[in-house]
Amino acid sequence: MPYSDLTKNFENVRDYLKEFYIYGFRKRNEIVLKQDQKEKKRNEENERTSAARTYDDRKRKIKSWLGKTYMQDRDYLEGRVPYISVDSREIVHNPLYTAFKTSTFSQNDILYYFFLLDFMTKDEWLSVREIMTNLRSYMAKIYDAVLEVKKEREKRTGKIEAIDHDDKKFEVNEKNVKKILDEYVRVGILRKESGKLHEKRGNVFTLAENSVELNSWKDAIQFFSEMNQLGVIGSYLLDKMNQIEEMNSSIEEIESKIEKDDSRLSDQKKYQVESFTFYFKHHYLLYALDSEIILNLLLGIRKKRYLEVVVWSRKKKKNVFHVVPLKIHVSTQNGRVYLVCYNAEKSDIRLLRVDFMQKVEQKEICDEDLYEKIQREYAVRKPYLWGVEIGDPKETSHVEMTIQIGDDEAYILQRLEREKRNGHVEQISANQYKYVADVFDAMELLPWIRTFTGRIAKLESSNPLLKQKYEEDLEKLYAMYGGGDEDDVS
Structure with a gap:
């Protein structure tokens, strides 16, 4: 082959x-x-x-x-x-989206997704029979063109070529045509009316009005394509506007004009070009590969369906879960995406990593009463969820962190309010603020708590391992950087 x-x-x-x-x-x-x-x-x-x-x-x-x-x-x-x-500072578009634009296609794909829309207009209403006649006409022209090319090739080479199966003329299936037309009506590409209004039999179709000016949405689409878990949709829209080619060619022109300089100032000039609205210091590209999985999960959430999810563990063990999807959580810290779902076999709520999922299959619709019950259970647990650990609301860990904030450091308080995922912040003195939270797993807060090192006046938790681990980390830091009698650092 x-x-x-x-x-x-x-x-x-x-x-x-x-x-x-x-x-x-x-x-x-x-x-x-x-x-x-x-x-x-x-x-x-x-x-x-x-x-x-x-x-x-x-x-x-x-x-x-x-x-x-x-x-x-x-x-x-x-x-x-x-x-x-990939250096995220040097790209304006996720290159992994290219993988989605290399799919194979069949004659039916060309027939129904290209030819059909090619002859539909806003000014003419066509019946199903007329649409099928036009499709047959298109296929006849293509078939005749293929035969002409083969005849010319036979004259040059003297070899007789057999007609491949894909080159054969085939009948247009009315059932498929109606199905595709209804799909186009549902998504707003076509309009449908009764043929009686246009003196025709059956339903008639015409191209829908499109008042959206894509170029006016360029910045929003560019941001969506790089930040959303279904950004590949934005990538296709940018392709339609030819924005990607223009941006990449402009980058090459700009870079050729900028003098090569190793200084940080030169780098800032290079990457802060007014022509481009968004650049990313930390760009999570891999979620692009999970787009099909994410789409199936979102469809399951919208339709309240059970899903059969195939997940590969770190030890390459295949697990199959029968779940009801509830929410999709995205970590801004590491870019990982998780599905919050109800596990039907265990009758509990859990989180599954999306990048470990191999396959998602739509199943039956969940009972409405059960779905509402699951939503209530999730609503009770959500206030105690910091990371991926979820359990019984009666078995949570209490955390209190007191930090010192200077008079001219309002941005620290703003950051504390912005980054906390649950709990609350209270002022206990002129320059001290306390963050208080109850969470399922206190140890999940540790990486975030470490970012306030140097400002933490007091750290307490009902889970003693949190404070113990934090103090051990500080001791290791001091041993490494604090200096000693035999060290050059003092």
Whole structure:
């Protein structure tokens, strides 16, 4: 079979994109062994293709999508190591979205998603029969054009070519046409009316009015495409406006005009160009690879459906959960995305990491009374949720942190109010403020508490491990940087 850089199933390359971007230090034989073991667990009975051949094929696909700009190789004595490297200061658009724009397509896709909309207008109402006639006409023209090309090629080469199955003329399916038309009406691309209003039989369709001026939304779309978990939608809209090509070409022109200088001031000039509204110091790119998973989760939340979620654990163990999705939580600290859901088997609420999910399948609609009960349970637990640990509201840990804030340091108080996820802040003296919270796991606050080191006057918790761990960390810091008799630091 000839090589193609298109892919039928995005899940096939999702693992490899993560492998090259997150790790980027594993050699070919290590990745092949890992994927081979994973494939065995996915399907023990069916015949599997060679993991080595699969690796070579998917690596070549990814490299053709991203190019040498983002995907490179390091050569070691033990072998070559592929990796993806992206400097978020030098890009204005997530390059991983390219993977979604390389899907294969069939004749039906061209027929229903391109030809059909090509002849629909705002000025003419067409019946289903007229639409089918137009589609057949389009296909006949394409079929005749293919035959002409093959005849010309046969004259030049003297070889008679067989007509491939995909080149054969086929009948337009009325059921499929009606289904696609109803889908377009539902999403607002087409309008539908009774044919009686236009002296025609059945329903008639026309192109819907589109009053949205995309260019006026450019900044909002650009921000959405880089920050939202479904930003790939914004990426497609930017493609439509040709914004990505314009931005990238402008960057090259600007960079060529800026003198090369290692100073920080030069870097600031380079990246704070007025032509571009947004640049990101910390840009979480990987959520792009979970877009299809996120979409299915959001559909489940909207329709209040049960979902069957396949999750791979860190130990590469496959787990299948039957859940009711409630909320999606996104960490601004590390970019990870979690699904808050009700586990039907265990009858409890838990959080599942989205990037560990392999597959999400829509199931039956949840009973309305049960769904309301689950929502009430979640509402009771939410005030005590700091990270991913969730449990019984009666078994929480109490945390109190007193910090010192100077008269001219109002920004510290603002930060405290802004970053706290629950609890409250109270002033206890002119320059001291106390943060008070009850949480399921006090240890989850520790990384955040550390950021106030030097200002913490007092730290108390019903979980003694929190204060103990914090004090141990301070002792280690002092041992490393505090200096001693034999150290140069004093």
